[in-house]
Amino acid sequence: xxxxxxxxxxxxxxxxxxxxxxxxxxxxxxxxLENRRGDRLLAIPSPLIEAIYSGLLRETGQAxxxxxxxxxxxxxxxxxxxxxxxxxxxxxxxxxxxxxxxxLHCLKDCWATYGWGKLEFDQMHHQRGFIIxxxxxxxxxxxxxxxxxxxxxxxxSGVLSAxxxxxxxxxxxxxxxxxxxxxxxxxxxxxxxxxxxxxxESMIExxxxxxxxxxxxxx
Amino acid sequence: MKPIxxxxxxxxxxxxxKPDAIVEVSQYMSSLRERTSLYRTIRDQEITWMQPxxxxxxxxxPTEQVDRLENSLRNAMLSLRHCAMxxxxxxxxxxxxxxxxxxxxxxxxxxxxxIDSHIHSALLEQLSQVLNTSQMRLLTPFLxxxxxxxxxxxxxxxxxxxxxxxxxxx
Numbered sequence: 001x002x003x004x005x006x007x008x009x010x011x012x013x014x015x016x017x018x019x020x021x022x023x024x025x026x027x028x029x030x031x032x033l034e035n036r037r038g039d040r041l042l043a044i045p046s047p048l049i050e051a052i053y054s055g056l057l058r059e060t061g062q063a064x065x066x067x068x069x070x071x072x073x074x075x076x077x078x079x080x081x082x083x084x085x086x087x088x089x090x091x092x093x094x095x096x097x098x099x100x101x102x103x104l105h106c107l108k109d110c111w112a113t114y115g116w117g118k119l120e121f122d123q124m125h126h127q128r129g130f131i132i133x134x135x136x137x138x139x140x141x142x143x144x145x146x147x148x149x150x151x152x153x154x155x156x157s158g159v160l161s162a163x164x165x166x167x168x169x170x171x172x173x174x175x176x177x178x179x180x181x182x183x184x185x186x187x188x189x190x191x192x193x194x195x196x197x198x199x200x201e202s203m204i205e206x207x208x209x210x211x212x213x214x215x216x217x218x219x
Numbered sequence: 220m221k222p223i224x225x226x227x228x229x230x231x232x233x234x235x236x237k238p239d240a241i242v243e244v245s246q247y248m249s250s251l252r253e254r255t256s257l258y259r260t261i262r263d264q265e266i267t268w269m270q271p272x273x274x275x276x277x278x279x280x281p282t283e284q285v286d287r288l289e290n291s292l293r294n295a296m297l298s299l300r301h302c303a304m305x306x307x308x309x310x311x312x313x314x315x316x317x318x319x320x321x322x323x324x325x326x327x328x329x330x331x332x333x334i335d336s337h338i339h340s341a342l343l344e345q346l347s348q349v350l351n352t353s354q355m356r357l358l359t360p361f362l363x364x365x366x367x368x369x370x371x372x373x374x375x376x377x378x379x380x381x382x383x384x385x386x387x388x389x
Contacts, residue, residue, distance in 0.1 A: 007289055016321030
């Protein structure tokens with residue numbers, strides 16, 4: 001028989017952890033924006049992202065994307081640890097034991113509450129060992145220079161590859177096949193093992209369609 | 220909080236409230252005693268009201284795993300707590316932002332539409348018996364909002380592979 005009193009033994013009934021009104025807090029007297037756990041948050045204006053692109057292009061030329069990807073990987077590693085700790089503490093469940101759907105729900109909410117845009121998962125190919133992620137309203141795509149001419153979400157690609165690598169304990173890579181900065185309706189990322197994604201490197205450089213790339217990967 | 224009061228905070232630099240808005244604030248302030256009293260009642264009676272629902276639940280869903288029933292009961296209590304808070308502040312948006320969008324997704328993920336809507340109906344029935352008309356009038360708008368989370372397309376095949384653990388994916 002279920003006892004309601006027993007269900008209330010834990011200090012909270014876990015719900016919407018990333019609800020923006022509950023999540024974003026701060027001590028404005030000290031000029032600090034914080035999340036509900038007290039970790040510092042920072043608001044980044046679009047011109048700063050434009051300046052990052054501008055500076056990188058001037059200093060490193062075509063390597064700008066790679067630099068941003070590597071920054072994203074470093075950031076992604078730390079983001080994963082923070083995300084894991086927040087979610088496991090709040091829901092009192094180890095992350096690797098969460099169902100895929102529960103986990104993706106948390107990540108989607110987190111992505112939106114952080115203002116990185118909207119994130120969706122396409123699980124069509126997950127049986128073949130690929131996760132397809134689609135984002136919209138990416139700040140990096142939005143702030144890319146007009147003549148950038150390549151997918152502009154390298155930082156997010158780096159974040160996603162580090163994040164999922166940490167999560168599953170394997171070295172995973174991410175490539176971007178569509179980009180809002182190039183007129184596509186969304187930014188599409190393929191997360192998978194590096195050895196398999198290397199096979200489509202030239203297709204990515206030639207800007208082949210996402211569907212044709214997936215056809216080759218799943219062949 | 221009551222949306223009109225929150226607007227007060229943001230718009231104070233623009234203008235003073237118009238007369239009808241001041242009336243709305245005044246009416247809300249007058250209702251606060253009743254709202255606070257109802258809030259306390261819900262807080263104090265939560266377990267008493269929910270236990271009969273839990274007792275009946277296992278009989279209604281005899282083949283369902285207990286932890287899934289417990290999860291739905293927890294979410295029902297969470298919905299009641301959020302309704303109570305939203306009622307106290309007379310703020311439907313609070314309910315939406317803090318709970319509804321998450322709850323709707325959660326129902327879909329866990330495939331608990333039948334259980335959750337059953338518990339909610341039982342809770343409505345219970346509340347209509349233990350609260351008076353005036354109290355129900357305060358709480359009902361928020362309880363009805365919860366029903367918007369129970370969408371038929373929320374039925375998901377429980378064996379859907381999307382419920383596999385992430386660790387098993389690669």
